[in-house]
Amino acid sequence: MKWKEIRRRAGALLLSVAIFAGSVPMGGYAAEEQVLEELTKAPEDGEQKMLCTIIEKRGSAPRSAGTQMVVTSLGRVVGTIGGGCAEAEVIMACRKHFYKIREGVPHPACEKIRIRMTTDNAEEEGMVCGGTILVLLEEADDLS
Numbered sequence: 001m002k003w004k005e006i007r008r009r010a011g012a013l014l015l016s017v018a019i020f021a022g023s024v025p026m027g028g029y030a031a032e033e034q035v036l037e038e039l040t041k042a043p044e045d046g047e048q049k050m051l052c053t054i055i056e057k058r059g060s061a062p063r064s065a066g067t068q069m070v071v072t073s074l075g076r077v078v079g080t081i082g083g084g085c086a087e088a089e090v091i092m093a094c095r096k097h098f099y100k101i102r103e104g105v106p107h108p109a110c111e112k113i114r115i116r117m118t119t120d121n122a123e124e125e126g127m128v129c130g131g132t133i134l135v136l137l138e139e140a141d142d143l144s
Contacts, residue, residue, distance in 0.1 A: 035079040039140055073102075089113070114133070115134075118131075
């Protein structure tokens with residue numbers, strides 16, 4: 001199986017698991033309320049949280065600038081920035097950040113990552129949008 005196919009399937013699986021687990025809103029609370037609630041909830045012992053915000057959208061993308069989600073070092077994802085492979089890339093970047101924290105590797109408290117859903121790779125990756133998003137990842141200290 002090719003790497004791109006693995007990433008496409010992983011993104012689809014991640015979204016399915018998130019929907020099943022209730023991380024991706026399917027009614028009830030608005031996504032913004034869920035994100036705020038997660039950010040203000042006291043972290044579990046040793047838990048870190050990352051706030052992921054789309055700060056720029058170019059072309060067609062599933063979500064707009066300002067859309068947010070929270071990723072925790074315990075594997076929770078609250079909210080969504082669009083699902084699929086793009087969201088999986090952001091979650092993977094958060095996991096790398098958590099690893100650096102855990103291992104004491106020097107790292108910035110925030111970083112930006114650009115996700116390209118261009119026609120060059122969109123179909124191969126299972127993305128249908130064709131645009132790009134710029135996502136700001138920020139360590140979210142205990143705000144409770």
